[in-house]
Amino acid sequence: MDANKGREVKEGYRYTDKHEWVKAEGNGTALCGISDFAQNSLGDIVYVELSAESGSDISGGDVIAVVESAKAASDVYSPVSGKVLEINSAIEDSPETVNKSPYDEGWFIKLELADTAELEKLMTPAQYTDFLAAGG
Amino acid sequence: MGKRTPLYEKHLKLGGRIVDFAGWDLPVQYTSAIDEHMAVRTNAGLFDISHMGEFSVKGKESQKYLESLVPTSFSKLEDGKGMYSCLCNEKGGIIDDFFIFRIAADDFYLVVNAGTREKDFKWLQANLKGDVVLEDLSDITAKIDVQGPLSKGIMEKVFSDVDFESLERFHFTYSKFNEKPVMISNTGYTGEAGYELFIDPAIAGTLWDLLLEKGKPFNLLPCGLASRDSLRLEACYSLYGHELNENVNPFEAGLSWIVNSEKKYVASDILKKVKEDGPERRTVCLVIKDKGIPREGYRVMHEGADIGHVTSGGYSPVMKKGIAFALVKAKAVKTGSDVDIVIRDKNVGASVVKRPFYSFNG
Numbered sequence: 213m214d215a216n217k218g219r220e221v222k223e224g225y226r227y228t229d230k231h232e233w234v235k236a237e238g239n240g241t242a243l244c245g246i247s248d249f250a251q252n253s254l255g256d257i258v259y260v261e262l263s264a265e266s267g268s269d270i271s272g273g274d275v276i277a278v279v280e281s282a283k284a285a286s287d288v289y290s291p292v293s294g295k296v297l298e299i300n301s302a303i304e305d306s307p308e309t310v311n312k313s314p315y316d317e318g319w320f321i322k323l324e325l326a327d328t329a330e331l332e333k334l335m336t337p338a339q340y341t342d343f344l345a346a347g348g
Numbered sequence: 349m350g351k352r353t354p355l356y357e358k359h360l361k362l363g364g365r366i367v368d369f370a371g372w373d374l375p376v377q378y379t380s381a382i383d384e385h386m387a388v389r390t391n392a393g394l395f396d397i398s399h400m401g402e403f404s405v406k407g408k409e410s411q412k413y414l415e416s417l418v419p420t421s422f423s424k425l426e427d428g429k430g431m432y433s434c435l436c437n438e439k440g441g442i443i444d445d446f447f448i449f450r451i452a453a454d455d456f457y458l459v460v461n462a463g464t465r466e467k468d469f470k471w472l473q474a475n476l477k478g479d480v481v482l483e484d485l486s487d488i489t490a491k492i493d494v495q496g497p498l499s500k501g502i503m504e505k506v507f508s509d510v511d512f513e514s515l516e517r518f519h520f521t522y523s524k525f526n527e528k529p530v531m532i533s534n535t536g537y538t539g540e541a542g543y544e545l546f547i548d549p550a551i552a553g554t555l556w557d558l559l560l561e562k563g564k565p566f567n568l569l570p571c572g573l574a575s576r577d578s579l580r581l582e583a584c585y586s587l588y589g590h591e592l593n594e595n596v597n598p599f600e601a602g603l604s605w606i607v608n609s610e611k612k613y614v615a616s617d618i619l620k621k622v623k624e625d626g627p628e629r630r631t632v633c634l635v636i637k638d639k640g641i642p643r644e645g646y647r648v649m650h651e652g653a654d655i656g657h658v659t660s661g662g663y664s665p666v667m668k669k670g671i672a673f674a675l676v677k678a679k680a681v682k683t684g685s686d687v688d689i690v691i692r693d694k695n696v697g698a699s700v701v702k703r704p705f706y707s708f709n710g
Contacts, residue, residue, distance in 0.1 A: 255365075255376075255377055255380065255574070256380050258641060259639060259640065259641050259663070261639075261640075282377075282381035282575075282578060282662065283574050283577075283662075284643075304639070
């Protein structure tokens with residue numbers, strides 16, 4: 213079995229201790245989603261409900277979505293604060309996208325960052341890798 | 349740390365994700381709960397069910413004793429055959445649901461749930477009468493299930509001395525593996541053809557590995573608790589602690605078909621009356637119309653009124669929809685009725701459908 217399966221950590225992303233990621237796009241906007249570890253821990257994702265609405269202001273730690281796997285429902289939190297620019301409705305129609313492509317096609321929301329300094333408070337890929345190694 | 353079955357190390361090696369189930373450390377899945385579910389529907393799956401309990405009831409008056417406790421008639425039970433039944437308390441509530449296998453007229457084998465094993469044994473002990481010897485064999489018994497349309501082919505490769513063609517549904521036979529006896533029943537909890545193997549824990553590991561090896565050409569997958577649960581839910585098999593508990597009687601649980609004994613047994617008068625008057629609640633099958641996953645405890649509404657709650661819910665990999673069992677007021681709805689399931693404070697539309705979601709395929 214691939215030792216790295218379900219534990220991929222991508223460069224260029226920042227991570228939370230609840231296994232969400234945020235990726236700054238350079239123009240004050242950012243995409244948010246859940247990590248490979250999160251999708252793998254959840255197992256087959258069969259339902260996604262994005263509760264964040266386009267145009268609304270949210271704070272870091274707010275619930276942005278509920279994902280349901282074969283066994284249970286889990287909340288997904290926004291890693292940072294900002295205005296929601298876009299939600300990825302495609303993952304509501306094809307929830308398995310989150311399993312297949314957690315860092316790319318499986319993004320949840322796009323934000324206009326309230327404060328780019330918030331990113332600095334989140335884990336770097338190296339820190340997140342250590343966090344996973346320590347048991348997540 | 350919970351109790352471990354003799355196959356615990358095998359589960360770890362296969363990448364099983366271990367969770368607690370009724371005090372046992374068991375794999376919830378190995379790779380994907382949906383892949384494992386579909387493997388059982390189309391090919392075959394292998395399950396470690398060693399946590400379940402097994403009791404022996406022996407003696408001249410065994411049948412008479414069991415008949416004084418269960419609502420199910422023994423008239424169709426013969427040597428080498430099993431039947432599904434339940435234990436009821438004095439109020440008609442269900443203490444446990446279980447299988448009774450008749451080895452001989454004075455020798456029965458009971459298969460009970462892991463979470464109710466101690467409680468069942470106490471109940472059986474407290475009600476002992478006549479020439480009966482009751483024994484708990486759970487600690488010296490492991491159990492492996494082979495389930496799915498291709499399970500017979502795999503079993504034939506491993507137990508070449510058994511004529512599986514003539515082993516009918518609900519019947520059992522014996523074979524040997526590494527000099528140890530193996531009881532094989534044509535039964536299961538998935539809605540597919542399949543077998544349950546009751547074995548000595550000493551051979552569990554070797555037998556598990558051989559079944560996996562011989563099952564490879566049949567695309568057999570090891571399967572965890574998540575797929576076991578979604579399979580039984582699609583097939584509409586009750587799960588103790590969910591559809592069944594001490595405050596639900598067999599009529600409410602949709603198990604009226606196991607209440608057919610003419611004898612006097614615990615709660616027979618009460619159950620007779622429930623049958624005559626009709627139960628106050630009943631268990632119905634619900635399918636979510638669009639999207640959403642019903643879960644245990646969610647409220648069920650009909651025309652604005654709360655009519656009951658979901659007892660088990662989840663995602664059906666076959667129907668690709670959310671499905672549920674719900675315990676509702678008996679006369680509130682019928683097949684075809686529209687209801688709402690309250691999911692995170694929102695009403696989500698569902699339909700009452702005929703039982704089962706998935707018909708036995710075997």
